Amino acid sequence: MTFERLQKQIDFVIEVDKIKHIFRHTKLIDGSRYENDAEHSWHLATMAMVLKEHANEDELDVGKVIRMLLVHDIVEIDAGDTFAYDKEGHEDKNDREMAAADRIFGLLPQDQARRMHKLWSEFEARQTPEAKFAAALDRLQPLIHNYHTEGKAWQKHDISLKQVMKRNKHIKEGSEVLWEFALDLLNRAVQQGYLTADVPKEEGAE
Amino acid sequence: MTFERLQKQIDFVIEVDKIKHIFRHTKLIDGSRYENDAEHSWHLATMAMVLKEHANEDELDVGKVIRMLLVHDIVEIDAGDTFAYDKEGHEDKNDREMAAADRIFGLLPQDQARRMHKLWSEFEARQTPEAKFAAALDRLQPLIHNYHTEGKAWQKHDISLKQVMKRNKHIKEGSEVLWEFALDLLNRAVQQGYLTADVPKEEGAE
Numbered sequence: 090m091t092f093e094r095l096q097k098q099i100d101f102v103i104e105v106d107k108i109k110h111i112f113r114h115t116k117l118i119d120g121s122r123y124e125n126d127a128e129h130s131w132h133l134a135t136m137a138m139v140l141k142e143h144a145n146e147d148e149l150d151v152g153k154v155i156r157m158l159l160v161h162d163i164v165e166i167d168a169g170d171t172f173a174y175d176k177e178g179h180e181d182k183n184d185r186e187m188a189a190a191d192r193i194f195g196l197l198p199q200d201q202a203r204r205m206h207k208l209w210s211e212f213e214a215r216q217t218p219e220a221k222f223a224a225a226l227d228r229l230q231p232l233i234h235n236y237h238t239e240g241k242a243w244q245k246h247d248i249s250l251k252q253v254m255k256r257n258k259h260i261k262e263g264s265e266v267l268w269e270f271a272l273d274l275l276n277r278a279v280q281q282g283y284l285t286a287d288v289p290k291e292e293g294a295e
Numbered sequence: 296m297t298f299e300r301l302q303k304q305i306d307f308v309i310e311v312d313k314i315k316h317i318f319r320h321t322k323l324i325d326g327s328r329y330e331n332d333a334e335h336s337w338h339l340a341t342m343a344m345v346l347k348e349h350a351n352e353d354e355l356d357v358g359k360v361i362r363m364l365l366v367h368d369i370v371e372i373d374a375g376d377t378f379a380y381d382k383e384g385h386e387d388k389n390d391r392e393m394a395a396a397d398r399i400f401g402l403l404p405q406d407q408a409r410r411m412h413k414l415w416s417e418f419e420a421r422q423t424p425e426a427k428f429a430a431a432l433d434r435l436q437p438l439i440h441n442y443h444t445e446g447k448a449w450q451k452h453d454i455s456l457k458q459v460m461k462r463n464k465h466i467k468e469g470s471e472v473l474w475e476f477a478l479d480l481l482n483r484a485v486q487q488g489y490l491t492a493d494v495p496k497e498e499g500a501e
Binding site: 098102103105109110119121124130131132135138156159230233234266270273 | 298301304305307308309311312313314315316323324325327330331333334336337338340341342344345346349357358361362365366403407436439440443472476479
């Protein structure tokens with residue numbers, strides 16, 4: 090047999106190893122160091138297994154959610170991690186990530202490249218139940234990490250409750266339950282002084 | 296609502312963050328540092344997405360393969376990573392890992408703990424098509440890493456081709472194609488001096 094098709098797949102497998110070098114702005118739960126995208130993606134996919142019952146949509150294809158989460162940050166190998174609250178970085182984020190998707194998914198055989206691109210685009214568009222739930226987990230996980238590292242990441246970047254809520258409110262589109270949990274966590278973060286409450290309660294609770 | 300069930304799930308999600316501190320004996324492909332279990336598990340699950348067509352069994356539930364791979368090393372949070380060629384470490388590996396599974400999966404609500412334990416046991420037993428293919432990927436990935444880091448891990452532990460082949464030959468049970476690819480990779484490793492060829496060719500090719 091020739092390994093031509095397999096070799097393309099292996100080239101992709103080798104290339105995506107680089108995601109282990111892409112560091113996020115979130116620390117591990119013990120606060121010892123920053124988390125990288127491979128660890129983050131593993132954590133989210135595992136969370137999907139455990140938390141799927143809380144998705145708003147009962148008929149969710151959790152296998153698809155998991156596959157989305159496994160590949161959602163691969164584009165950051167080229168495009169880098171754009172910090173959630175970095176306005177400037179978000180201006181050209183789409184262009185940078187689209188070029189990255191073309192190059193990296195393009196290492197795969199054409200049929201797989203197309204499917205991978207489609208899966209990633211579906212995640213990014215956040216329109217389907219699977220994409221909404223995947224996005225909810227992608228938002229919830231750093232909140233849990235930030236809470237357990239006493240809000241150091243929020244404080245370092247001078248992020249307030251209002252910003253955290255605005256940035257994360259679409260958790261609700263994927264899971265009302267997890268959004269309720271997130272609100273409770275954020276309230277505790279404020280009470281414990283991990284996060285600045287800079288808004289009147291009514292506005293914060295929108 | 297009460298968060299009792301959800302809180303157990305979140306406790307599990309927080310606990311398994313520790314897998315990011317469990318280091319393997321395999322280096323990243325650029326050789327810069329050792330890989331941890333979260334990164335390894337992410338890589339394997341992503342490989343399952345890309346390489347599933349090479350499984351011996353056509354009717355494979357790849358979603359199950361992915362879920363197995365996501366959780367297969369969680370027990371190492373307590374039991375540690377046992378080096379593939381460590382005979383002594385393997386003597387009590389099962390006991391240590393079973394106790395770990397009881398504790399860590401036991402953080403989940405009972406129904407989920409049972410399912411997770413079953414999934415992990417199925418992986419360990421390597422009897423079903425899904426477990427065989429998952430195990431094949433779990434063996435193939437470090438071979439790729441060792442090859443691309445010029446066999447440093449093999450040399451450090453004085454591992455020969457014969458040992459590598461014996462240890463990894465069950466790749467074939469999950470995928471004949473990937474085993475053929477692995478053999479080709481190992482032959483190249485020997486040719487390039489990354490790995491010691493200590494056996495006559497006929498025996499090596501068994």
